[in-house]
Amino acid sequence: MKGLRTLISGTRPATTAVAETGRTPLEFEGVRKAQGAQAKNRMIIAIACFGVFYGAIGARLVDYGLRSPETVSSIQRPDQLLVSRPDLVDRNGEVLATDIRTVSLFAEPNKIIDPDEAIELLATVLPDLDMRGIHRKLSSNSRFQWLRRQLTPKQQSQILSLGIPGIGFRPETRRFYPGGPTASHVVGHVNIDNRGIAGMEKYVDGQGLGDLAAAGMTVNEDMKPVQLSLDLRVQHVLRDELAAAMDRFKAIAAAGVVLNVHTGEVVGMSSLPDYDPNNPVEALQKDRLNRMSAGTYEMGSTFKAFTTAMALDSGKVSINDSFDARGSIRIGGYTIRDFHGKNRILTVPEIFIYSSNIGTAKMADLVGIEGHKEFLTRLGLLTRMQTELPEVATPNQPPVWKKISSITISFGHGVSTTPLQTAVAAAALMNGGKLIEPTFLPRTVEQADQVAVQVIQPSTSKSMRDLMQMNVAKGSGRRAEVEGFRVGGKTGTAEKVVNGRYDSSVRFNAFLSAFPIDNPQYVVLVVIDEPKPEEGKTSATAGLNAAPMVSAIVRRSAGFLGVKPEFGNGSQELSLTY
Structure with missing residues (x-):
């Protein structure tokens, strides 16, 4: 009975449990341990996976932190x-x-x-x-x-x-x-990528800045400014007077330059119409050409200054010589006359003052064709000018110089050159005979002397200064006179070619000047394209429009240039006699 109670109470013998499950107690214990080990392994694997995952994220973040900022996703650092x-x-x-x-x-x-x-x-x-x-x-x-x-x-x-x-x-x-x-034509402008494509901006790139930009290099500090030879005050005066003259004489264009005769520095240079470099698309318009250095023109009677200097420097003509300026010259099917002929024998100073085509042509004929060509080449008027400004045109000359070529070139027809070259050559006539290449960067007299070339004798330069002074005092340049500043100069009224022929009603006028003429410091050259006669007048010669332009420029800018006026009898007397 006792065994029966035990059985009934639910306490089964081991043999019964084994019979029912087929496993012993030791086997149950092994299963529990195996399951625990598996769970532990899964936990370790999970932790390891999370560790690897977050480790990769952390490494990536560190990598990003060490990298330089990329320009494709955010604003770059200023440096x-x-x-x-x-x-x-x-x-x-x-x-x-x-x-x-x-x-x-x-x-x-x-x-x-x-x-x-x-x-x-x-x-x-x-x-x-x-x-x-x-x-x-x-x-x-x-x-x-x-x-x-x-x-x-x-x-x-x-x-x-x-x-x-x-x-x-x-x-x-x-x-x-x-x-x-x-100062747009001198300063130039840049493109959308801030690269210089015109003027001195392009020159600066050519000095190595463009290579740095092309390589994508960076800088952390401001670069030293590039100083130009321009004086902004003189530049403003020059441009202002050119604009006023264009309006006054209803011209299609005007241009001018102020040049230091002893250093070759361009102190002011302007060409109108111009453009705003802040909106450089305007520069593409065909009438915005830099006429001073990138345009070539027949400079008219201003070339008579070079012909006269050539004749005097050759020794074949003296200041006291005379030439028959009566009638006309007939050559190669062309007839050459004086505009306002005196119809008499003229001395060299009179030929210059009265701007005689006949007298000038005869002086050139004495020098000869080869001598004439060599002299203009020596003065840099027939070859491409060397300067920092990239917009520089090459002069045009006859492929073969004949006698008719030399004669017409003597008074400014038959050769086209840039106005800036004309001013540079004129500076050589004024400064004692030294040809100095122009520069748009500061240059001392000592530095200029190192690159200067003696092209005429100092005595020839002295005679040309006297002739230029006399032309303003007594000749066609009277309207260029500025009291106290002793201006000398030469007018140039060139007929333009229209439909293959010279048209006397369409002109390119110029006035080539220097001051103070007894000891020149600056050359001022202005040109005005197709000026019209003022109301009440029938003529539009250079003496009526270009000469007054120079007068206004000298009057307003002389103080900025450090040229002091002299009044009374302090100026030198003319030394020419004839």
């Missing part, structure tokens, strides 16, 4: 911009060109979710966007596309607030010209 341009300043330190910070808009098309929506949002800030072109860019598979260069801060802020994925900004530099068009 990682592409190489900046140096400021351009005038001889007194006034800024002519400088860099300002700006940003440009770009897209990463592979990150754009909805191109149509992105375009609609951008159009709210930039309504003038090329929608079709932008849609094509945003729908491409590329990783980078420019959308708009050089945004304003306001535009950048408005686009940022739109929150468009895949749209970013890249910092850039933009060139700014405080003086606008004042």
